[in-house]
Amino acid sequence: MTEKPSFAGQRWHDMGGGAAGAVPKDQHDFSLWEKRVDALMIIASSQGHFTVDGLRRVLEDMGEEAFETMTYYERWIAAVNQNLIEAGVYTTAELAQRMTAVAARGTTYGEAASE
């Protein structure tokens, strides 16, 4: 017999009860692009393209490393995008083409966001 796996029935995002340091009190105001991500999530989900459970499924499947290395709204846009592709709203090819076009507009967010 091999050793029992150490899985305790708890996935990484299920953080309740874990050990952690002091609660960080740093606060930032949301930048425009973050507010836009929030708005896209609310609008696309309210129109039935995906649910909050769909958003969370992708966030949770991204794993713990993403939680540590990506910001909150970075994870959200990744999850929104994944759900929209799965819902057939646009294709990965359309996304890739548009992202290339966006990057070609300039090197800052302000420039790239201006069509």
Next chain:
Amino acid sequence: MPHDHHDHLSPSGHPYRPDDDHPLTYWQQMEIAVRELLIEKGVTTAAAINAQIETMDARSPAHGAAVVARAWTDHDFRAALLKDASAATRDMGFDIGPMRLIALENTDTIHNIVVCTLCSCYPRNLLGLPPDWYKSRAYRSRTVKEPRKVLAEFGVTLPDSTTVRVHDSTADMRYVVIPQRPAGTDGWQADDLATLVTRDSMIGTGLAKTPDAA
């Protein structure tokens, strides 16, 4: 406009994440692309996105403070709020959405504190977006295990005789704490009382301000 982000300066004095003036990130690139595709596909419009941002920006702890102050001064409203916070806040004109809202009343013997251990569920339609710490690993992990230590980090020390109740939010159920009305506020009008109600007091990591601290 290449520099339209300069029109969106912080209203509170907090720094924005330093994203706007830095080189375009991959995720920002994705946001722009997704937004444009959604507009082209007719899912939404630029105006609707702006309107949603304005709606979200307009939500703030002041809305929750008005609810709390009314609960302190209006016996019937307090009863209605504790029975069904979704309906009671909706009746006050707040668009709290489809999620169930539950009001938790602090008393001389019970202190309530709210967390979302699984993600970042928060009564955002009433209070606005959650503070960064609410979404942190430390808050999510420790609040259900050692709430008094977490409270102490927020400057709240409760007597041992006070029961601390921790409420874990879900995607479908959100909580708002009704803090205790501070002493020395007899006869105050609801509008004045609302100025004592802080965001943290409605999450449970704080108490309402006292009149001399307001």
